[in-house]
Amino acid sequence: MTQKALIIGTGLAGLSTALRLSSKGYAVEMVEKYHRPGGRLNLLEKDGFKFDMAPTFFSMSYEFKELADYCGIPMPFEFVELDPLYAVHFEGDQRSYLIYKDLKKLAEEFKELEVGLEEKLRRFLKAAGEIFHDTEHIVIKQNFDSLLGYLLQLTRVPLKHAPKMFYSMWKEMERNFDSFEVKVIFSLVGFFLGSTPFDTPAVYAMLNYTELVHDGYHNVKGGMYKIVEGLVAELGKRRVQMHFGVEINRFEERNDRLSAFIDTTGKRWEADLFVVNADAAAFRGQVLGRKKFSPQKLDAQKWTLAPLTIYLGLNTKVKNMYHHNYFLRRNFEEYAHKIFKNSIKLDKPYYYVNIQSMHNPDYAPPGKESVFILCPVPDLRFKPNWDDAETIADAIVQDLSERTGFDFAAHTESRTVYDPQQWESLFNLYRGSGLGLAHDLNQVGGFRPSNKDEQLTNLYYAGASTVPGTGLPMTVISSRLVTERILNDHGTLS
Secondary structure, rough: OOOOEEEOOOOOOHHHHHHHHHHHHEEEEEOOOOOOOOOOOOOEEOOOOEEEEOOOOOOOOHHHHHHHHHHHHOOOOOOOEEEEEEEEEEEEOOOEEEOOHHHHHHHHOOOOOOHHHHHHHHHHHHHHHHHHHHHHHHHOOOOOOOOHHHHHOOOOOOHHHHHHOOOHHHHHHHOOOOOOOHHHOOOOOOHHHHOOOOEEHHHHHHOOOOOHHOEEEEEEEOOOOHHHHHHHHHHOOOOOOEEOOOOOOEEEEEEOHHHHHEEOOOOOOEEEEEEEEOOHHHHHHHOOOOOOOOOHHHHHEEEOEEEEEEEEEEEOOOOOOOOOOEEEEEOOHHHHHHHOOOOOOOOOOOOEEHHHHHHHHHHHOOOOEEEEEEEEEOOOOOOOOOOOOOHHHHHHHHHHHHHOOOOOOOEEEEEEEEOOOHHHHHHHHHHHHHEOOOOOOOHHHHHHOOOEEOOOOOOOEEOOOOOOOOHHHHHHHHHHHHHHHHHHOOOOOO
16 A cells, blocks of 8 residues: 655755655655745746855765666756866955866965975875775764664774864864965865864865865756756656645644644644654754753754855856855954854855856846855854844955955845845744754764654654755765665555
């Protein structure tokens, strides 16, 4: 007999899980608070411009191929590999640095700052690659039934990697490189995790290996939302229904089983099993009322930085900029230590700029440009009031104009700013945190909220705040792990 799975949320993890379960014979239905699928992997359309709302590139592209192969479908979108990966601009410098995958070209970029960089990089990346391959299948791509099971699994990781669990990524950079600029650039992956390199364990240097050696970074031809559109088209072929404008706030249980979720209108949503693609920690507290996940307990956890995002539609093309750009300053350590708790002024923040129509021309009308700016900022625990969001955005646009020699403000014909309060409201992001729970050692693997509920035997979770972690490929892996759980408990139906 067909079993029905109800998935709460249509983020990438939810869509991927729906595709996997429907491949195994399950009837799948999905509900979503937002007006269109995708979660944070979404599309903003305004004044004739299009904008990727949050993610603009990804690594580990082979995880998407694994998803397609698992479900027996052709790849529903086309990758575009980035090389150079991105450009980095330091305050006060007259030039920017292009980050190439080719280590000889990369070393040439920094020849005046770092002697022998190619040799240093090869040594550093060799060690980072060993960490990645020694942990990928033991830790990253595993379900854990208990904390003890997780700790026992860790004993299979070669002991030589253990020291890097106990000192920071920044310390790892200091052990390998001399120049400030090189240390900063190769520790930016700490910010990709929504944290800082001073708080991120050195083991995450493995991400430098994924970006420079293992797979690199990719965009999608036609824009990142093509991922969502491709998956939704496949789900449509399988008659997976999606309902939008639905927010779940209550539940019914019977004999340790979830019998229904109830939305804010009072409508009951029934199924045989349920998958929550909302924040796995916050949902347990806010909807299920679990004391372990009360606001006080959640606020004591470490969360990733919140997003302040700016979407600019320009009336002309931008010259002399790369597709992906980071704008940094010289107060790196001070800024990293103070930004989380809102103890530094946001008049000169660090930020990322993506010229979206450079690789995807249809994102802007002919002769015009679509620009996305992301500034990681304190979450709502530390900065609850964002009345100054437009002022901060003004300062970022002004700084960008001064550092590039192009007047972005003068050429802006469309502008939208989303602050952490709006991100929280749109996608139920806990305290506006952009990527959910951070990746401290006590918040990863078996320490992370499980993808199987502790009390309700037919309730599961997929997405950022459960295993294995944040980022687009991680959520695809999350869909595989939760599907393994479900098939183990309920079986394959076809």
